[in-house]
Amino acid sequence: MSADSGEKPSGTAGAGTTDLTLDAKVAAADIPPALVAQSLGQYLRAWLVRLRTGNSGVLPVVLAIVIVAVVFEVITPEHAFLRPSNLVYIFGLSTVYMVLAMAETPILLLAEVDLSTGAVALIGGVIGFKLVQQGPGPNWPWWLAILAALVICGVIGALQGALVALLRIPSFVVTLAGFLLFSGILIVILGGADSSVNLNTAVPNQNFIYEMVQGNITPIVSWIILVVVVVAVGSTMVLRTTTRRREGLVAPPLGLTAIKIALVAIIGAGVVIICSVNRGSSLRVVDGVPWVIPIVLVLVGLWTLVLQRTRYGRYIYAIGGNPEAARRAGVSLPAIRIWSFALSSATAALGGILLGSFFYGEYSTNTADPGQLVLYSIAAAVIGGVSLFGGRGKAIHGVLGGLLIGGIAYGVSLLNLGSLSTPLEYILPGGVLLAAVAIDVLSRRGAGSVTGV
């Protein structure tokens, strides 16, 4: 049945609008989001209440990133952590965790888990790298090779998803089997345990993939892109706010929108300034924003759009919150689950290609351990704020969590602790993950509380 206009109201057409404003007046400031606040003060108060009830959103992970940055800056030799060259390197290092955490997000939202993400990502990377090889390789154009890697991994994800969705085998088991299976297949398609596949940067087609993480946008172009992005984001936000206000719906105060736009501009400018510093030597200048930053931003934008603004995304949240409610509402649970595993694995494949690019275009069995990769990725998503219990979290959470994990890993390696370094690279993220899960559990409990009639 289509969503035609509902009941004729017994009141007038204006009833809806007047009622809402009335509502907002009654609302003082409580659990509801920014939408009830009409002024900045109200918004702040509503936000504080939200924090106390555990709906902290990105705040804990942003705080953690700031703390990690400050602490490592203080304790690393020569206070090197926040050097522009290191910051850019940390982003590159974190890319794979960010992208894989984003891949894990829709799965976690469904209250499932995908343990094969790391192995599938590496398979995607190797497939992409193999397909652009000349000589023994088919020498496909870079875009076709990437597309093929995404599609193949998408099919792998769909198969695992089908086992989960149709046979209702727990995803933990299906993807654990998948993890082992694909870790083995990975070595086979790589051509044996000692083999590697390299990009030849002299070939433009292969160099393109190499440049995805290693290449930079010149500072001037970076600034132009930044201005375009800020104007586009800003005008969209203002347009949305004013439309809602004109339609008589509660809209966030304009001051808040202005602050948000200013924040985007400031953060963007900060990134461009940091990236515009020469990271090379006086002989060989290396500067500009690495391509991987806009790539990650586009990916976040796409996943955010899919999760927040499409029916498919809405159903993911609904299934994560209450599968029975979704089923009664006519949602096809198997279809949503299978698609989610497919899209997740395709996203992971892109992460694998970016990982190879980060390692200077070389893939070997030593590039990454699929087990560590997936555990870091799930940790990144959860640390970022995606609930392990389903139904809560956004794409941006994975990105922030991935950045935190990458920052910790690199900070530890900067400390020159020798034999202590490797254990700490496990222990620190482990501690952070434990804290994140604790916050997750506590916030679930907080949100369950009733606010009275």
Place this chain on the structure above:
Amino acid sequence: MTEVNEAPKGASPAGDGAEPLVKLRGIDKHFGPVQALYGVNLDLYSGQVTGLCGDNGAGKSVLTRTIAGVHHPDAGQIFFEDRPVHIRSARDASALGIETVYQDLALADNLDIVQNMFLGRERLRRGLLDEDSMEKQAAETLSTLRVTTVRSIRQPVASLSGGQRQSVAVAKAVMWNSKLVLLDEPTAALGVVQTRSVLDLIKRLRDRGLAVMVISHNLNDVFEVADRVAVLYLGRMVADGPAAEFDRQSVVEYMTTGTAGGRPYEPSASVSGEV
């Protein structure tokens, strides 16, 4: 909670002799060897609340689910607006304008009120969710039902009280041009104040001309809102008539023995039970 609005006294929009919206005739239903319903007849009128009573296992839920399209009768016929209909699924029921509010409400805690009310029937604009239009429609429905105690219709359902959740579930059911709303134990888990507001909400549905069937154990609630009372006993409809013909005592006797004062139910006036 401000509950000042009152339903007009003695509201009975369906005039004398009005045709029932839904007629059940001779509904039989068995599950394997167990017979759940024996030749059940029931009329549901627009603008009237019918209270369906019965002890555990009397067949209340089976009867409800049969109307809602979850179960299919083995024998008998359902008439909707005088047309014989076969309700094979919840979707069929929705298409006719029959919506059911189950006891567990089927709301997703992590979604907000608007998202829950439109779940499965989201409106799209250029391929994307049309949040503004859905929000306006939801606000309008809630305001016509005078569900104004929620702080914001954008708050997650997890933050609502039991009564508010029930209200949202009911509002979700009536938003789709529904003509008949089936409510399964709507007050079972609620406190006194919340029960009050849900009962008032049921009266408002009646005043809007909807047919309402309330399944309830709580005879206080039934007598508070019901215009008609129907009693099931071991799968048989043992009494069915205007609420005025019953009192608490007789309903309890019908529920437990199938008779009152040792005599089966006799419609006081006409065969159809209309006074």
